[in-house]
Amino acid sequence: MMAIRIQGQPLNITIIQMYAPTTDAEEEEVGDFYGNLPDMVNMTPKKDAIFIIGNWNSKAEDKVLDGVTGKYGVGVQNKAGERLIKFCQGNTLVVTNTLFQQPKRRLYTWIPPDGKYRNQIDFILCSQRWRSAIQSVKTRPGADCGSDHELLIVKIHLKLKRVRKTEAPIMIWEYAVDVRNRFESLVIEDRQPKELWAEIREIVQKAAEKHIPKAKKSRKAKWLSDKALEVPKERWDEKSKGSRTRIRVSKY
Incomplete structure (x- = not known):
């Protein structure tokens, strides 16, 4: 799995790309995957709009589960599908593929080499907070991807401000x-x-001095006046002289 964070205003967008173990994978491999993925999600700042995309090798079926799935899933839920649902519930995520009514051929995401059947095993998840930003999710069966998986497209509407470009890359x-x-x-x-x-x-x-400007030191605000700062110095001077005279701070 891998992640990319896109800068935006007033929020950033984090996209996690993953590939889940197949149904015949070792239990240890499956456990490692579902153990590491939540860690990556937790590393993402809470304010980010987060999207998790990829091949989950699971079936979510057409059963409505409030806040997690809609009624447009395909197939019968398998064990991997149960893990997917639990993962979504534990991380307040929604399976966007299942929310929108589409022709059947735009719901299938995978066709085996023999072409005998079709499945929906690739999903795009997003945080429930940004559910309203999802406008459409569907496949493009005619796209030539060089894969037995169909191209899956999500249409998102977010109101973002323009981010000013910096000179840092140059x-x-x-x-x-x-x-x-x-x-x-x-x-x-x-x-x-x-x-x-x-x-x-x-x-x-020498290269750094030529191309990279030195960071400017920010001046700390003075919480005490110059006169108040002189009091400890005067006390120390009097003490070093052996004087027991007390210096009054009130005059400052």
Whole structure:
């Protein structure tokens, strides 16, 4: 499994791509998968719109389960389907494929090589909070994907603000090119390790100074006036002189 986080305003979008073990997989492999997937979900910030897509190798059937599935599932629920439902219930997720009425051929997601039957085993899950953002989910049977799985498409409507582009990618690219060019002229053979390390460090530092601006230190706000800050100093001076005179803070 893998995840990508897309920056947005006022929220970010996290997409997790996964592949679940097949029905004949070892129980240990299945346990590892359903143990690791919740960890990845929990790593995602709660404010993100989260979508989990992939081949679940499971059947959710056409049974309505409030907040989890609709009435447009296909097939009879199997053991893997039970795990899928429990996973959704435990992580407040909805199986979007089952929510929208479509022609049968746009509900099937997998056709075996012999073409004798069809199944719905690929699903797109989303957090229940963003259920209203899902406008449509269906397959494109005519798409040439080079696979026995059909192309599954979800249409999502989210109101996002424009994110201002930064100059950081250009800066990083220029820095990387400069370092690479400097390394090309670096002589490595018959060099002492310390000498070579010193030259490498100098290359990296000079390239960084040229392309990467130094971070500006933010000035901390003063919670005490300059006069108030002088009180401890005066106390210390008097104490070092052996004086027992008490310095009054009220005058500040």
